[in-house]
Every structure is written in structure tokens, then in C-alpha cells.
Amino acid sequence: MTYHITPPFGTYALPPAREAWRKKADGYGDTRIGRALISRARKKALAGETGPFDIQIEDGISARLYPSGNRCEKRAFAGVQVWDLNERLALKSEIENHSDVPFVFLDVGANVGLYSLYVNAYAAQANRAAQIIAIEPGVQTCARLEANIAVNDANIQIIRAAVSDAPGTGYLGGGDVNRGEAKLSAQSDTTETVVVDTLPRIARTLGLTRLDAMKVDIEGHDLKALTTFFEDASSKLHPKLLILETGRAANSPLIELCEANDYVVTERTKMNTILKKASPKEALEAVEKNHV
Numbered sequence: 285m286t287y288h289i290t291p292p293f294g295t296y297a298l299p300p301a302r303e304a305w306r307k308k309a310d311g312y313g314d315t316r317i318g319r320a321l322i323s324r325a326r327k328k329a330l331a332g333e334t335g336p337f338d339i340q341i342e343d344g345i346s347a348r349l350y351p352s353g354n355r356c357e358k359r360a361f362a363g364v365q366v367w368d369l370n371e372r373l374a375l376k377s378e379i380e381n382h383s384d385v386p387f388v389f390l391d392v393g394a395n396v397g398l399y400s401l402y403v404n405a406y407a408a409q410a411n412r413a414a415q416i417i418a419i420e421p422g423v424q425t426c427a428r429l430e431a432n433i434a435v436n437d438a439n440i441q442i443i444r445a446a447v448s449d450a451p452g453t454g455y456l457g458g459g460d461v462n463r464g465e466a467k468l469s470a471q472s473d474t475t476e477t478v479v480v481d482t483l484p485r486i487a488r489t490l491g492l493t494r495l496d497a498m499k500v501d502i503e504g505h506d507l508k509a510l511t512t513f514f515e516d517a518s519s520k521l522h523p524k525l526l527i528l529e530t531g532r533a534a535n536s537p538l539i540e541l542c543e544a545n546d547y548v549v550t551e552r553t554k555m556n557t558i559l560k561k562a563s564p565k566e567a568l569e570a571v572e573k574n575h576v
Contacts (some may be wrong), residue, residue: 287430293348296338298329305329306339309362314369322363326351329362332421337361338435344405347396347432353464360398368399370551371499371527374558375399376406378414378497378525380416384414388494390523391445392509393501394418395464397440399527403497404438414439417490421446421456421478422466443490445481449508454480458503465504483509484516486536495523513543522546526559574576 298306309325312318334352335471341347351358359367379387387407391400400418407414418433418440420426426444433440446454448470454468455475469475487495500506506528514522526547530536532555539549539557547559 287434287442289431289434291349293338293346293435294335296348298337298339303327303339304330306362310364310365314366319363319366322366326362340399341398344408344436345401346435347401348428348435349396350428350463350573352557353460354396356395356398356464368553369554370553371556371558372399372402374525374527374550375403375497378452379403379406379412380410380411382496384494384496387416388415388492388496389417390483390487390495390498391416391418392498393503394420394429394442395425395501397432399499400440401432401436401438404436404440416440417443417486419443419445419447419486422463422476425463425466441490443481443486445479445486446505447483447486447502448480448505449482449511449512450480451482451485452480454478460485465502466505468505471542483513483515487517487521493520495521497525497527498523499527501529507541510538512542514541522561524561526561528557528559529555530557531555 305325307327310324312321330351335350338348339346339361339366347360347363348355351361359560393497394400397418403414403416416439418429420442421427421444426442430576431440446456448468455471456466456478457469457472457475468480500510502509522525522545526542528538530538542559546562548562550560551555551558
């Protein structure tokens with residue numbers, strides 16, 4: 285499917301003075317002082333405006349961003365070098381060392397598509413084909429996702445659905461302050477009716493025979509969705525690389541579920557966990573080592 289962006293990209297380009305402040309943020313490191321300087325530069329670039337803004341995030345990645353109401357768009361707007369860097373590097377390494385064609389990436393809870401856009405760019409840089417599926421339920425968020433796919437002429441397919449442990453209909457609510465925190469909730473005057481599906485059903489509908497990497501960030505339904513995935517999907521669909529939002533707690537039922545399905549934790553970042561598929565023996569050894 286071909287997606288479009290209206291009005292044309294560049295309509296909301298930053299004036300030179302604001303763009304200079306935005307670019308200045310890109311030069312600071314991931315330290316306490318560096319983050320403070322990024323925040324200062326970002327505020328100067330925004331200077332009370334709410335957006336949208338048409339920017340080049342990095343070489344090969346452009347986007348129309350609304351940073352005032354979505355935390356990930358705010359991070360991408362200025363100082364993207366400190367946003368989920370280790371997670372992105374793990375994906376980049378997996379793509380560069382990938383032998384099967386195409387590289388299949390499932391972006392579950394895609395938001396406005398930043399992870400998908402990075403995978404698209406990394407695959408282009410490595411001269412590798414990629415099949416990228418972005419799953420996102422909300423009407424407004426999907427519209428922003430479509431626009432970002434269009435401006436990058438990216439080969440990304442959108443599945444408009446929420447993901448949980450059973451198919452049906454649900455209600456999307458919340459996200460008033462941070463759009464990325466919208467989640468399935470009880471019906472109310474402010475909720476949006478959405479289709480709910482499961483990962484195995486989506487994979488079967490798309491005819492997927494394998495997944496090489498998957499990112500999951502679905503605001504409280506991650507455990508339900510992955511439990512159903514491991515119970516119902518073929519082991520051939522278990523991705524080599526998993527990136528999950530697990531929070532800051534030392535123990536996570538989500539991590540334990542993955543360890544029980546032969547994944548090992550390679551890194552924990554501020555809010556996420558990076559895991560790789562291992563042999564049953566390697567997985568058991570890793571669990572024993574981590575729980576000594």
C-alpha cells in the first residue's frame with residue numbers, strides 16, 4: 285500500500301535559528317550534563333511552538349514530528365543520539381549480520397514508526413532487503429505513522445490493530461499527555477474503538493514463516509500478547525532478537541516468560557530489555573547464572 289503526506293514535507297520546516305538550536309542538541313553526549321544541554325537546546329528550538337515540525341532526524345530518516353504530546357517524538361526532535369541507542373544498535377548489528385532475505389521485523393506498538401524507520405534505514409545502509417510490519421491501533425497515531433512512511437518512501441506495512449491475548453474489539457484510551465501511553469481500557473466517552481488481534485493470528489494472516497526481530501511496547505498487554513505468542517505460534521516464528529519494554533524493576537514476569545522460551549538477556553537499558561534466542565542449553569545456563 286502507498287501512503288501519503290499532506291501537506292507536502294517541508295511545509296513545517298523550522299526557521300534557521302530554531303534549526304540551529306535543534307542541531308546543537310545532536311552534539312551532546314549521554315551524560316547528566318549532556319542531557320541537560322540537550323533539554324536546553326530542545327526548548328530553544330521549540331520556543332513555545334507545538335508543531336508539527338518537518339525535520340531530518342538522521343541521514344536517511346526524516347519525519348513530521350509533534351513533540352509536544354508524544355515523548356518519543358520529543359526525543360527524536362532533538363538529541364536523538366541518546367534515545368534508545370543500545371536498542372537501535374542491536375537491531376543494526378542483527379541486520380548487518382543477517383543472512384536470510386528479507387530481514388523480517390515486527391514493530392508491535394509502532395507509535396509514529398521510529399523503530400520501523402530506523403530498521404528501514406539500517407537495511408538500506410547494509411544493502412539488504414527488509415520486510416517491516418508496524419502494528420498500531422489509533423487513528424491519529426496511524427495517520428502520523430503513514431505520513432512518516434511516505435516521506436521516507438519506506439517499505440513498511442501497517443497493521444491497524446491493538447495486540448493482546450485474544451481477538452475481538454477493544455477501546456483505546458489515555459495518552460493525553462504522552463500519546464505513546466495510550467492503551468486498551470474500559471469504554472468511555474473519550475475512548476476509541478479498535479480491532480484487537482493476537483500476534484500468531486497476525487503472522488498467519490501475513491503468511492510469515494519467520495521473524496528476525498521484534499520490538500514490543502503495548503502498554504500493559506505485553507505479557508498477555510507474548511504468552512499467547514509462545515503458546516500458539518510456531519517456534520520458527522520466535523525472533524532471534526527481542527526488544528521489550530520491561531520497566532525499571534529488577535524482576536519482570538515478561539523476562540521470565542522469555543527465559544522460559546530459551547531467550548537470554550543481553551542487556552537491560554533504562555526501560556527496555558534486549559534478548560536473543562539461544563539453544564535450550566545456553567538459555568538454561570544463562571538463567572542459572574543470572575539467578576545465583
